[in-house]
Amino acid sequence: RKEVEQDPGPFNVPEGATVAFNCTYSNSASQSFFWYRQDCRKEPKLLMSVYSSGNEDGRFTAQLNRASQYISLLIRDSKLSDSATYLCVVKFSGGYNKLIFGAGTRLAVHP
Amino acid sequence: NAGVMQNPRHLVRRRGQEARLRCSPMKGHSHVYWYRQLPEEGLKFMVYLQKENIIDESGMPKERFSAEFPKEGPSILRIQQVVRGDSAAYFCASSPPTLGGALETQYFGPGTRLLVL
Numbered sequence: 001r002k003e004v005e006q007d008p009g010p011f012n013v014p015e016g017a018t019v020a021f022n023c024t025y026s027n028s029a030s031q032s033f034f035w036y037r038q039d040c041r042k043e044p045k046l047l048m049s050v051y052s053s054g055n056e057d058g059r060f061t062a063q064l065n066r067a068s069q070y071i072s073l074l075i076r077d078s079k080l081s082d083s084a085t086y087l088c089v090v091k092f093s094g095g096y097n098k099l100i101f102g103a104g105t106r107l108a109v110h111p
Numbered sequence: 112n113a114g115v116m117q118n119p120r121h122l123v124r125r126r127g128q129e130a131r132l133r134c135s136p137m138k139g140h141s142h143v144y145w146y147r148q149l150p151e152e153g154l155k156f157m158v159y160l161q162k163e164n165i166i167d168e169s170g171m172p173k174e175r176f177s178a179e180f181p182k183e184g185p186s187i188l189r190i191q192q193v194v195r196g197d198s199a200a201y202f203c204a205s206s207p208p209t210l211g212g213a214l215e216t217q218y219f220g221p222g223t224r225l226l227v228l
Contacts, residue, residue, distance in 0.1 A: 004153075043202055043219035044154065087153060097206065097215060098144065098167060103153040 001026055004102035006088050012108045017078045021105045023071040023088030032091040033064055035073050037084045038104065044087055047073075078109045113138065115205050115220035116185075123226045124193050132188040132223045136205030143186040144204045144217060145178060154202060160186060193227045200224050 006023045013019050025033075033050035048055065050062040050071055061074040071088055088102040116135040124130050136143050142161055146154040159167040160180035171178065175193075180186040190197055202222045206215035 041200075041224075043221050045219070046216060097142070097217075098156040098159055098170070099146075099154075099204075099217060100156065101146075101153040103151075 002102075003027060003100045004088055004090050006102040006105045008103060008105060010106040010108050012110060013078055015078055015080060015109055015111055017109075018074065018076045019078060019107065020075075021073045021086055021088075021107075023073075023102055025069050025071070025088075025090045025100075027090070027092050028066075028069060030069070030090045030092050033062075033071050034089040034091075034099075035060075035062060035071075036087040036089050036101075038087055039084050044101075047086070075107075078107075080109050080111065083107055083109045115140075115203055115218055117201075117203050117220035117223050119223060120221060121224050121226070123228065125228050126194055127192050130190040130193050130197070130225055130227075132190075132201050132203075132225070133185040134188070134203030134205075134220060135185040136203075137218055139207055140205035140218075141208050142206045142215065143180050144206075145186075145188050146202045146204065148200045148202060148222075150199070157188070190225075193225075195227050198225055198227045 004025050035047040036044040037047045038044045048057050050064045052064050054063045059076045063072045085104040085106050087104045090100045118133050144159050145157040148154045156170040158171050158178045175191045177189045200222045203220045204217040206217045
């Protein structure tokens with residue numbers, strides 16, 4: 001079983017749609033959680049950290065369920081510029097700060 | 112403040128040659144991480160270094176791969192006797208020194224795309 005699993009997609013949605021991505025992780029000792037965004041052939045960029053209480057940043061909302069070992073990302077009012085691959089990332093406690101990446105979920109927003 | 116810099120951005124090697132990838136962390140950052148991304152896959156951790164020390168190399172292949180982060184100069188990821196399966200994007204990230212256990216965000220460089228012919 002992969003340490004971090006994501007639906008690869010692609011998710012094809014029209015502008016203005018709401019879309020949700022899910023991610024599961026296998027190691028219950030996981031400490032920190034993030035969503036990164038990666039545009040085609042570019043470096044990953046931190047989108048947001050994910051906290052147990054859930055957090056929101058503009059159109060983006062992240063949720064964490066430690067009991068189910070599940071992370072989600074909700075994007076409201078999708079824009080064309082949201083088209084990218086969204087990477088679910090986990091850091092395990094005691095893991096020397098190394099990040100464990102999911103393979104990513106591709107999102108394509110069309111007019 | 113310049114971001115993480117990597118060079119070269121693209122590197123072509125023939126099988127059996129050596130590849131050297133360089134990474135200069137952000138100013139003030141003393142931690143460097145190397146990740147590899149194979150086509151259509153996620154990033155995989157390779158190695159974590161601080162100045163003159165390898166902290167965690169659990170993701171490094173046992174042979175042909177080595178990494179260093181000298182006191183002066185950039186971090187180097189070295190691949191000897193490259194094979195076609197080494198073709199990938201190699202990303203470097205850096206983070207600031209730990210402050211009492213606070214989380215350190217990793218900032219990624221633009222990557223080096225290695226193609227082995």
